[in-house]
Amino acid sequence: MRLPTPYRPEAEVVAHRLAALSGALEWAVASAPARPWVQAVRDNPPPFWAMESLLREYPISSAEGLALMRLAEALLRVPDAETAIALTADQLGRADFDGMDETGAAQVLGRSTLAKLSSSAIALSKKFLPDAEAPQGLLTKLGAKTVVAATVRAVQLLGRQFVLGQTIGDAMDEADAARKKQAQLTYSYDMLGEGARTDADALNYLQSYKNAIEAIAARADKTGATEKNDGISIKLSALHPRYEWTQRERVLAELVPRVWSLCEQAARANINLTIDAEEVDRLELSLDVFEALAALVAQHQPQWRGFGLAMQAYQTRALELIEHIASIGRKYKLRLMCRLVKGAYWDSEIKRAQELGLPHYPVFTHKHHTDVSYLACAKALLDAPDAIYPQFATHNAATIAAILSLAAKSGNPFELQRLHGMGEGVYREVLKNPLIGCRVYAPVGKHRDLLAYLVRRLLENGANSSFVHQLADESVGMEEILVSPLRLEPESAFVLPPKLFGAGRKNSAGLDLEVATQRAALQTAFDNLTVPSVPEFDAKQAASAYATSATSYKIWSKAPVAERAALLRQSADALEHQMPRFCAILVKEAFKTWGDAVSEVREAVDFLRFYADEAERIMAPVALPGPTGETNELRLSARGVWVCISPWNFPLAIFMGQVAAALATGNTVLAKPAEQTPFVALEAVRLLHSVGVPEAAVQLLHGPGETVGAALVALPGIAGVVFTGSTPVARTINRALAAKDGPIVPLIAETGGINAMLVDSTALPEQVVDAVVQSAFRSAGQRCSALRLLCVHEAIADHVIEMVQGAAKELVLGNTAEWATDVGPVIDKEAFDGIQKHIQRLHSTAKPLLAQSAPARAAANLIAPQAFELKQVSDVAQEIFGPVLHIVRWSGDPQAVIEQINALGYGLTLGIQTRIDSRAHALAAAAHIGNVYINRNIIGAVVGVQPFGGEGLSGTGPKAGGPHYLYRFCAEQTLTVNTTAAGGNAALLASMP
Structure with missing residues (x-):
């Protein structure tokens, strides 16, 4: 049994869930017990630090709440005092504080909630936290900076509320103490940590899990019921650095043995081990791993009843997932512990x-739809006692009451669950019934490691629609908080992805390659594809091609703009329909990975639709003001015949974007594609012709740049040239155009860049590494926007560099036709040889950081990712168009680093990684860079969302895919008509008093 597609209409799925609950729940009766629980919590609110109280005091929609969340996420990991001060001042300065001291740290002057938080931290810190728990030396260095020190304490105290203990021993002691008050509590310990980026990280997490299981086992009952013992929750992505569907075979070979070693250890101890839920795109892989482990349990530990899986009710496939897990339990004759979460x-x-441009969302968009799904899943779990022991994790009093009602009808065993530090008020009331069991999901780890976990919990429970938030908000009445979720909303709460850009422009349709059926269509197209040679154009025929284009221009330019736009939209639809074929061509001819191929086809579709819309917008006449008796109008018109010269690194998207821009504005095109990738361009032109674009309006002229390209640029009468490629070639074209007699011909040039990323010590290293590896090595570094220079603060440089080294080693090099490949070959032997020369030079002038080499015989012209550490920014002399990263450490003023980057002369893309908002915006303003990305990678600009293009050595502008691009393809004309020429202003005279 395989799961259905996750992308189904939400209303259709919810209707099925409601049908599954039909007759099982009478909401008014089932939810009635929740009423006194809610009232009791409101009458006797939990302590100041509990989640409900925090959300009442600092709602995440407020400046104070947002500051608290941002500080909790970043402050404890900042190793240097100066940056800690800047971060604290930045975040607290956005809240209700009245002034700043001479160091820039916010003063506690007002009665704001964060002021109270800081003062509370000062008062409580000596009692609860020894100085050793502060970041090493930080409080000493900040001795006079009272607010910063207090905020550090406050965040540490916050961590104590959501992390049971900093070690497994401490956590178990806390759990034993809690059981003295509530005997029916059990615990599932979660050793804090996010997904591994390196194999070393994964092995460290593995050892942490082993140590924890050993400690839990020492206090477990070896002969009693497994569910009565404490247990552990593990995260598969923490145990393998490439826990992705593309690496399925490797994951099954490497990860399953690791997890099985933990399962064996847990089985011998008679404790439970639950695999935590992860993202939708990992679900199928998780099931493969889970079933492989279930088979091992059945073979080696069949008596063990503690193996389990967490399931997310917000997924549209949640109910089918439960059915699938139950079938696994029955197949292997196991009873599985299944935790149901929202x-x-x-x-x-x-x-x-x-x-991704998917047709529907894989999760419910209405909160009460998730609640409906949760209840339907709860019923399914309770109805499968032969295969499943249900565990219901929720803080919603009404949901708890409904579960108790369903369980009473089924008569089958179950347990409730809550997160440590959350929902304590409600469970204080629920557990007054001694027959109800509750397991606490308890994070364990250093406070600085709680960051991602804590912020995620704050966001989830702080949302306005969440029960925890509503419980804390006494303005929400009892009827509203306990309202029945058993109702259907016919429409999604959000616009669906195809309509993301509004009614005017349809979003390009994408594929989720995690779905096997969608991969199959691409594979079939690839298997059936032959890439023929494309005849070269004779440069001597350039004048004839121009004459044909000029004749066509007289007709095409007179066609209404709406007619031209309609043809471009039809072309977009046709290209979208033929996505598998065009993806296959890109993989085979341009050595694209499958993911990059899908993205490129979508970008081409977006260009066609965006420029169609833009042409209709800008080419409508604009009425201008003037004196009476006169009309004034500004009009745009086509210029003539354009030469479009496109590159091989985006041979479809950039080619189609250039051509579409010229055609939309009424120009005709002589298109010269890169000599390495002519077939995809030929197919693109054929597609345009097939929908009705005149053959003479866009002609494909394939051949070397030195002959064909030069001949086209030199043609007299050319109205303009649009070029994407290297800076030296752009200079050559510019000189050739300037040397010609006649009108000054516009040149739109988009060239490369020494693209940089600046990282300060507040940045989360895992996010930085993800962004660096994607930006520097994806597409084999052959993007104009690719990362060339990483500037990382010296305080975290060693750690970040070590992680980049480890993550780069995990990349799969090889033939891009293979789904597992991350880095394919560079475009040809000439590029390969040029990059290798640069690498050899760097080995003698810089410190090499990646010693890996490409696997033998994997693919021709394959270059493994390379990284070198340099002493200063100015040592990066030129762009290397391949998978080569330069790294420089910095300290002091980050503005000085931006000035050094500006001095390189390029200005295409820049990344900024910081949690200091004011710093990010100040650095962006100081940068002479076309595209600045904050806290993300620096590649993958989206048409109409991130218009792309640079300045300086990186191009002329205007930005492709932006609202100003089409103007350069147009001439402007002002038309003034004297309406009084016939003897007087009739309109004015008619209105005389």
């Missing part, structure tokens, strides 16, 4: 679906 990655799943 879900932890909702916002990122929404964003991913939008970015």
